[in-house]
Amino acid sequence: MAGIYIHVPFCKKKCLYCDFYSIGTSSKISQYPILIEKELSLRKNFIANQRIDTIYFGGGTPSQLEPLQIDYMLKSISKEFYISHDTEITIEVNPDDISEELLQGYRLAGVNRISIGIQSFIDDELLFLGRRHNAQAAEQSVILALNNGFKNISIDLIYGLPNSSIDSWRYSLEKAFSLNIKHLSCYHLTYEEGTVFGRRLKNKKIEEIDESISIQQFDLLRELSIKTGFTQYEISNLAKENYHSRHNTSYWQGISYLGLGPAAHSYNGDKREWNSSSYNDWAQGIESEKPALEYEILDEQTKFNELLLTHLRTIWGLNLLSLKKDFNKTLVNQMLKSAEPYLKTGKLSIVDDCLRIPSKYLFTSDGIIGELIQIDD
Ligand code: SF4
Incomplete structure (x- = not known):
């Protein structure tokens, strides 16, 4: 059993806290599925002869890709590996990219799980984080996904924001639990070097939240999740019964995965590989059939x-x-x-x-x- 992760590095706008590898949207997008297909054929032996249990389009912003592009990559994978109707196929989407057409197209391509980057249901917090969407678009995106046949919906929220309170966190959580979602990922805000927030913290333009409030917010998450029938199966991840993210769980259970795209990581039990975090180096490596990656043999x-x-x-x-x-x-x-x-x-x-x-x-x-x-x- 193994997984495939495809890193889609394109973002319309950089969020202020984010240190994931991403570049702007550009003409590169149209070539992307072809490069992924080539990379797959070059590196498929990393997880040779294994059944694919999960496929995950993460980012970046995968919802910058058209359904036909997702379809193209899924077909490329199915030429090399066995994908069953039971394979979990997830795409991360941004609320303001979602439309009925996009969702229908993803579903027709074979996507059966949507992970929506909501982060908060409060406008001021979304503005503070530098997100493109507002609270109304956040809620609408979940409703639209439900109305277009997605039963397995996950959303991401961020807690521990400066100036956030127990009540503001309660508001976002209650809103999340009131929607018919099956999975919730909640991450505490971190200040990574190289991000705008990292610099603002260093220059004392923002202050970290008091740890006691973070702990109370975490406790509230536990309390509300129990009341609403979610199980916290990992520090940041909660799910309704039978809706654990197979993709995330495979990381924690040491299952092999092949990561495609710039900055993607791969693991097969004995070796870790990580692709170059430069789009151009990665793309040239694929074109020249010498993938630009580093590796570590695990002792x-x-x-x-x-x-x-x-x-x-x-x-x-x-x-x-x-x-x-x-x-x-x-x-x-x-x-x-x-x-x-x-x-x-x-x-x-x-x-x-x-x-x-x-x-x-x-x-x-x-x-x-x-x-x-x-x-x-
Ligand atoms: S948080 Fe997501 S959408 Fe925002 S810059 Fe990072 S990868 Fe892009």
């Missing part, structure tokens, strides 16, 4: 640490029996020793041979996992 310790980083952020946790079977005793024992203080305070628990961070402590999971990571002296 045992790196694999072990990656397993901690991914599994402990989920409700499924880390299966200790598999860990003991797959890794050397010293690594496992050292990690369990580091876990002892957290097991005593309840910030870690062992249930059914799985090491887990109880959901109320997930917000602080980075700190806990950081203590368990094994680094050579």
Whole structure:
């Protein structure tokens, strides 16, 4: 079982907080599906002979592509791999790109899951983030997707905005839960170097939210999700029963995936590859049949640490029996020793041979996992 990720790097406008690789919309868009087809045929052996369980068009802004272009890439994939009617095929869309025609076209192409970049249902917050849409367009986009036959709809929200409050976060969450969505991804605002927000923070033009408010917003997310029948299956991801994102889950469960497009990453259990973050270098590499990418062969310790980083952020946790079977005793024992203080305070628990961070402590999971990571002296 494996996944395919296609990074669509085109954005009409750069959002102020965003550090995803993107470039403006340009004539490059028309050539994109052909380059992806070529890259696929050059790099398909990375996940050779595996059934494709998920295909994900992420970005950037995939909804800058026409349905025919999505159809072209899906057909290219199906020439190389087996795609069943059950394969999860997701496209990320921006609310103000959505139209009935676009949605119908994506559905006809085979897309069966839509992920809408809503971020907030409050106009002032959307303006602050530098988003192109307003709150009304956000709500309308979900309704339009539902009316055009998409049952599996996910939306993204951002919390922890400066000047946001518990009440403003409650408003966006209640609006989200009132719509017939099946999946919700909620990310805390981060200030990445190289972004406008990163610079504004450095120059003291904006201030980070007080951590106590962030924690209360996270707790509110947990409280409302339980009331509305969502399960928080990972620190930032919640879903109705049977609607976990297979794409995201495959990352956390160590399933192989092939990433296509500039800046896309790939993983197959033993090796990680990452494509050049320059569109031109990436495109030239594909044209000359020498993909512009770097790679890392994963040693045992790196694999072990990656397993901690991914599994402990989920409700499924880390299966200790598999860990003991797959890794050397010293690594496992050292990690369990580091876990002892957290097991005593309840910030870690062992249930059914799985090491887990109880959901109320997930917000602080980075700190806990950081203590368990094994680094050579
Ligand atoms: S947040 Fe999305 S739409 Fe905004 S710049 Fe980043 S990738 Fe583009």
